Structure formats: structure tokens, C-alpha cells
Amino acid sequence: MQQLELYDVTIIGGGPAGLYSAFYSGMRDLKTKIIEYNPTLGGKILMYPEKIIWDVGGVPPISGEGLIRNLTEQAMVFEPTVVLDQQITRLERQPDGTIVLLSNTGEVHYTRTVILAMGHGIPKMRKLELAGADRYEVTNLHYTVQELNIFAGKHVVISGGGNSAVDWANALQPLAASITVVHRREEFGGHERNVLQMKQNCSRVLTSYELTGLQGKGSLVEQVTIKHIETGEEETLSVDAVIVNHGLTTDLSPLLSWGIQMDEHGKPIVDEKRQTNLPGVFAAGDLIHYDGKLHLISGALVDGATAVNSVKKYLEPEAYDQAYVSSHNKKFAEKNRQLEQQPVSSGL
The missing domain is CATH 3.50.50.60 (FAD/NAD(P)-binding domain)
Incomplete structure (x- = not known):
């Protein structure tokens, strides 16, 4: 023994x-x-x-x-x-x-x-609960950022408003063609200085909006639909990559x-x-x-x-x-x- x-x-x-x-x-x-x-x-x-x-x-x-x-x-x-x-x-x-x-x-x-x-x-990253989301996860729908350079020159939508979403937006902003941040609430969970930097430098910061749809061909997301929480107004955005940070389970x-x-x-x-x-x-x-x-x-x-x-x-x-x-x-x-x-x- x-x-x-x-x-x-x-x-x-x-x-x-x-x-x-x-x-x-x-x-x-x-x-x-x-x-x-x-x-x-x-x-x-x-x-x-x-x-x-x-x-x-x-x-x-x-x-x-x-x-x-x-x-x-x-x-x-x-x-x-x-x-x-x-x-x-x-x-x-x-x-x-x-x-x-x-x-x-x-x-x-x-x-x-x-x-x-x-x-x-x-x-475990909280997954996006939208129809067809899983088929995009192998290509340009991301739940974490492992390498910044893969987003260089791309139009990126970030869904989320916590520390990580804010930090990713700031880190990717100098590299990406554009950064659009979509968040359900008016307030962000990141440190105040980082939130201010994000709002000043990112292409668009859309609050009281949520991601409601993904459209694409094959395994690539090409467009996302976002909706205003209060008015229900919808907008379609063209994207090269989507990053989702809705917290952890x-x-x-x-x-x-x-x-x-x-x-x-x-x-x-x-x-x-x-x-x-x-x-x-x-x-x-x-x-x-x-x-x-x-x-x-x-x-x-x-x-x-x-x-x-x-x-x-x-x-x-x-x-x-x-x-x-x-x-x-x-x-x-x-x-x-x-x-x-x-x-x-x-x-x-």
C-alpha cells in the first residue's frame, strides 16, 4: 500500500x-x-x-x-x-x-x-443566449481576448460593461479600425479612469442597449442587431469581430x-x-x-x-x-x- x-x-x-x-x-x-x-x-x-x-x-x-x-x-x-x-x-x-x-x-x-x-x-464565461451563437464561437465571436493582434484593423463590437469589457475596449482601441461598446446599463463597472478613457477614445459607446441578434454566412458573424432597452429601437451594425463579456458563472x-x-x-x-x-x-x-x-x-x-x-x-x-x-x-x-x-x- x-x-x-x-x-x-x-x-x-x-x-x-x-x-x-x-x-x-x-x-x-x-x-x-x-x-x-x-x-x-x-x-x-x-x-x-x-x-x-x-x-x-x-x-x-x-x-x-x-x-x-x-x-x-x-x-x-x-x-x-x-x-x-x-x-x-x-x-x-x-x-x-x-x-x-x-x-x-x-x-x-x-x-x-x-x-x-x-x-x-x-x-466559466457566461455564453450569449442567442440562436446560432454557438456556430460563430469557433471564428469571430469571442468570450475572452487571448491575443490583441488578431483584432488589428477590424471593426469590433464589445457587449458588456464590467472591468474586462472596459479594459479590452481600451487595449484594442489603438489597434482596431473601430470599437463599439454596447452595454445594458448607463453605468459601467470598470474603474472610473478607465471608463473615461473608453468613452473618450472608442468610436461609439452605446448604453441602455443590448445585443439581440447575430447575422452572418457560414461560421462568420457579419452583422449584429442591437436594441434600446427602453424604446425598443433597433440598429444593425456591420462587424468583423464580436467580444462578449457578460460575466462568469x-x-x-x-x-x-x-x-x-x-x-x-x-x-x-x-x-x-x-x-x-x-x-x-x-x-x-x-x-x-x-x-x-x-x-x-x-x-x-x-x-x-x-x-x-x-x-x-x-x-x-x-x-x-x-x-x-x-x-x-x-x-x-x-x-x-x-x-x-x-x-x-x-x-x-
Whole structure:
């Protein structure tokens, strides 16, 4: 019989909160495992790899792909075990307190504590519910933007008004022949500065309109029909590409059977230590809400570190409340020496 390893902490979710938790748990000398549902680490950000992120402290504007690359590199500093392509479906506890995690593949994981960092759940783009929409999805009807350049010189209609729709409009505006944004409401969900930029630079921004029809030949959309929500007035637009961002559907259903107390928003209830009602089970990032929570990537990183510190105190009550900062942490002494021995670039 195979002897399964026991980990100090298992982090469920490989997005920003999970990745930073893995790094910080290494600083706290915890044997760490990450389990991620997707085939790669990165979480929801991987759905927007070319989206530019401005609001992470100390990080200049960076693409989603670049930020995940940096977070992943940082997370691997202390060599956590990484398991991909698995969804944890059950959580059980043995008489000695060990937590058993069972996955959809049948694999079993043993851990002393858990940090839940699966964001809003398993994300899936909300599809356009119009007749024939599915046949255009293989060509020029898009639910995410993976490469900006494929829209160069094209007439693009973007349906949606959240952060991603606004960011895509601004990112594509210098490349596309025209950008028309169609949104059901007057107000947009993006940051104020980005919304203003979109309204100033895009060809048309049509509010109180919705997408009601797609027309084309074969598998290509050639025209879209839009309708004013209040007046019913319709207009037909010629297009080369359509981008739909109507939000995400997510799945947190496995949590409901674990005995975790949830709030009115369907999120796990946590205390100031980021602990749920289950002993040894903590949570971080977009998965949770509490008074004063910062709903930014930076806030998710703080949640992760807080949860790890709580894990350490849970396992070792006499441990320090926090890890030493990296400039004074002995764990980085050898790594600092290695960096100092690297040749310095002349910059020429």
C-alpha cells in the first residue's frame, strides 16, 4: 500500500491568493501542497492574459500573463508540491484530526490544515443566449481576448460593461479600425479612469442597449442587431469581430457539503484570522468577504499571508505571529548570496 505524505497545509486554488500563500508558507517552514482545478496555475487571470494590471503595489503596469509568471516563480521558491487538473470534491477528518481531501480523479490528499483559495469557484464565461451563437464561437465571436493582434484593423463590437469589457475596449482601441461598446446599463463597472478613457477614445459607446441578434454566412458573424432597452429601437451594425463579456458563472457546490458556514452571498464566513468554522480550515482571496476587505489582487495577497500565519499558530501555538521580513529572514541568506554572485548587467 502506497504511503501517502502528510502536508502541513494544502492550498486549494492556484490563483494569486493561492500562489502567494504557497510562497509565504515556505517562509514559515510549512510543508506545502497546491491543488489547482485547471491544467496551469494562475486562476481567473489566465482568462485575460493580455489585460494590463496597474494596481498591484510596487509592480509597474504588467500583463495578466506576466503577473502570473512572476507570482508562480515566487511561489516555487520553497518548492511546494503542485497538483494540477484536480477538483477537490470532499473533505473529511480522521479521528487524529488529519484532514482528508478527495478529488474528482479519485486521488486522496492528507493534510493538517487547508487554505481555500479558489476565488469565485470554477469560472466559466457566461455564453450569449442567442440562436446560432454557438456556430460563430469557433471564428469571430469571442468570450475572452487571448491575443490583441488578431483584432488589428477590424471593426469590433464589445457587449458588456464590467472591468474586462472596459479594459479590452481600451487595449484594442489603438489597434482596431473601430470599437463599439454596447452595454445594458448607463453605468459601467470598470474603474472610473478607465471608463473615461473608453468613452473618450472608442468610436461609439452605446448604453441602455443590448445585443439581440447575430447575422452572418457560414461560421462568420457579419452583422449584429442591437436594441434600446427602453424604446425598443433597433440598429444593425456591420462587424468583423464580436467580444462578449457578460460575466462568469462559477461553481462552489462542493463546499456546501463540507459543513462550512456560508454568508448571505454564498461565501465562507471567516474571522479575523481567516479561519472558517471548521478547525484547521482557512480561506483567502476572492472566495471570502468581510468588513473592510480590499477587493484587489493586493488584498488577496494579504489574505493569503494572514491565513498562513494563522495556520502556523494553529499548528504551533508558541510560534511567532508573523514571519520575519525577507531582509531579516535567515531562509533567504543563501538565496541572497546566490543573487549577489550573479554578474551585473552593464545596461549597454
